[in-house]
Structures are given as structure tokens and as C-alpha cells.
């Protein structure tokens with residue numbers, strides 16, 4: 183094996199797990215972790231929940247203690263952006279000009295908030311929800327009486343709505359589809375979350391065609407098709423995330439709604455691996471390439487990629503799981519619901535404790551459990567078999 187180090191690009195949940203696993207599995211060579219954020223690796227789920235509500239401080243977001251890098255002998259580069267990869271020379275170039283050689287490379291570059299081409303995104307008062315810096319900017323803008331419009335009724339948009347209603351801010355969600363969470367849950371669950379939010383004071387517009395943001399230097403209103411305008415002081419753009427794949431694409435790696443990887447997280451270059459939010463892998467379970475944006479996948483695939491970098495050949499094909507916290511409701515999702523043709527409900531929606539089971543033919547493919555952790559755990563076991 184070459185003497186050059188293993189290099190990991192992306193110091194998020196996946197990159198740090200891969201670094202830790204490499205050491206735990208006995209890798210003793212050089213190990214470089216490069217991340218372009220100014221923080222040590224941190225967890226993102228609390229950003230739209232407890233951290234935004236001020237219930238926890240920044241130290242509770244950190245994934246590892248200060249001594250991790252020394253203890254695990256990881257050469258960590260923070261605030262350091264990789265600008266290109268030369269797969270033939272096996273080197274990565276950093277912004278600023280220096281470069282680092284690698285023997286094996288892991289891409290754990292994650293996702294970024296999707297930008298859509300609409301007017302007004304440059305105005306003061308337009309925000310995103312992906313990083314600590316994003317939350318700090320939103321928190322600084324929250325003054326008594328501000329009106330917030332959230333563009334996008336997906337999980338993150340609704341979590342932010344719930345966190346901001348905690349402080350009694352005026353919150354409006356605009357969603358282009360017929361119902362909130364339409365891409366990921368059935369009508370019954372969309373209707374449930376719609377009701378939960380409106381009962382708690384959120385105004386929701388569905389089927390709303392968002393045309394842009396207007397204002398003189400700063401946000402004053404959101405414009406919808408048909409001429410309707412919603413007055414706003416802050417706009418949160420929450421229209422999904424897109425995989426960070428430019429480095430991989432420019433290096434000639436195959437891209438397929440993410441960096442294409444095989445069962446062992448290997449990309450189309452045998453020395454380069456991809457894992458976490460940025461990676462698209464073939465799932466036997468779902469018979470298609472899938473890309474998962476979840477903590478479960480970032481951790482499990484980071485571990486798996488580390489094993490593969492050390493020569494393991496196991497197949498990565500997990501039961502995906504995810505959660506979302508809104509008000510006093512914990513939604514836990516096991517599996518993927520796309521392609522279902524019928525549902526069954528158990529529990530009691532009126533008591534805010536129920537589960538929806540999604541089937542494709544006779545096969546159970548997903549379970550959404552609302553305040554029913556036991557149903558969630560059982561579903562994960564059931565789906566695994």
C-alpha cells in the first residue's frame with residue numbers, strides 16, 4: 183500500500199464517523215480530514231429544533247470532544263476548501279494553491295440548501311437553514327413582531343415553523359404542491375401536520391406558486407403567482423437540498439443524483455469513495471439508486487466506507503430511518519414510502535399516537551410513527567427481514 187495518507191473531504195457527520203472508524207478498525211497510516219466550515223464537526227438536526235429555540239448552545243452540537251483529533255491522530259483542516267481533485271496524480275488541491283497527496287480518498291461533501299432561480303434572493307432578510315452560521319443569522323434577525331415566510335413545506339420548513347411559533351412569531355408557510363410533505367408522506371399524514379400547524383397559529387398556503395421576493399434592499403414581501411403578496415420581514419428558503427458533487431464531476435466521476443457509488447461506497451474511480459448525503463448507491467432493497475439525507479445514513483455509510491477503504495467487501499443496503507420533531511410531536515420514519523399503493527393505520531390520531539404502514543402489493547415498505555417509538559423500532563426490525 184502507498185505511504186500517502188487517506189484523505190476525507192467533508193468534516194460533517196459522515197466524514198468524522200469514517201475517520202473514527204478507520205482508527206477503530208486498526209488503520210495506522212496518515213489520516214487527513216478537510217472541512218470548509220469554521221467549526222469542528224457538528225450535528226445538524228438540532229439546528230432547526232433545539233438550537234434555533236435557544237434550548238441548547240453550540241457546544242451541544244459538537245460531535246466530538248476537543249481531544250478527538252489528537253487521540254485519533256487525525257490531521258484536521260477546518261475552514262479549508264478543496265478546489266479540485268486530480269485522480270490520475272492522486273492529489274487534492276486546496277483553495278490557496280497547496281495540495282495533498284492521497285492513497286485513498288473519501289468524498290463526504292454532503293448537501294447544500296437548494297437555490298432556485300427567482301428574483302429577490304439577494305435581499306437582506308433572505309435566509310437558509312443548513313449551517314450554524316445560518317441559524318446565527320436567523321436568530322440575529324428575530325426581533326419582536328417580525329413576520330416570517332417559509333418557502334417550502336417539507337420537514338425542515340415545518341420544523342422551523344414549529345420552533346418559531348414557540349416564540350409566538352407570525353409564521354406563514356408557502357408550499358407549491360397540493361399538500362405539505364407531499365413528496366414523503368401520504369395524504370393522511372400531510373393533513374395531520376397541516377392541522378397541527380394551523381391549530382398552533384401557522385398560516386399555510388398550499389398550491390402556492392412562489393414567484394420571488396420583493397423589497398427595497400431588504401425583504402418586504404413574497405410574491406405569489408396571480409398577484410397575491412404576503413408581507414414579510416424574514417424569508418426562509420427551504421426548498422430542499424442538493425448534493426455537493428462538483429468536485430467529483432470535474433474529476434470525471436459518475437454522477438447520478440449524487441456521486442454514484444457501489445455497494446462498497448466505491449465511485450467510478452477505484453481509489454475514491456463517497457458516502458453520506460452526497461452519495462447515490464444502488465439498493466437491492468429498493469431496486470434502484472437511492473441517496474439518503476439522514477443521520478442514520480451519514481453514520482452507517484461513513485462506517486461502511488471506512489471498512490471498504492480497508493478492503494472489506496460487505497454490501498451496504500440499510501433500512502433507512504429518519505425523524506422529525508415538531509411541537510410535542512416526534513415523527514419517526516422507517517423505510518421509504520415511494521411506490522406504495524395502500525396504507526393501514528394503527529393507533530389513534532386524535533390522541534397524537536398513531537402509525538401509518540405503507541405497502542407495495544403485499545410488501546411492507548415504510549412505517550411513519552407519530553409519538554409511537556415502539557411501533558418505529560418494531561418496523562425497523564420488520565423491514566430488515
Ligand code: FAD
Pocket residue numbers: 191192193194195196197216217218219225226227228229230262263264265290291292293311312313338426429457458459460474475476477478480503504505506507
Ligand atoms: P454534511 O453534514 O452536509 O457535511 C458535509 C461537509 O462537507 C460540510 O461541512 C461541507 O461544508 C463540507 N464540504 C463540502 N464540500 C467541501 C469541499 N470542497 N472542501 C471542504 N469541505 C467541503 N437528519 C435526520 O436523520 N434527522 C433529522 O431530524 C434531521 N434534521 C436536519 C435538520 C437540518 C436543519 C438539516 C440541515 C439536516 C437535518 N438532517 C436530519 C439531515 C442530516 O443532518 C444530514 O443527513 C447529515 O448531516 C449528513 O451528513 P454528511 O456528513 O453526509 O454531510
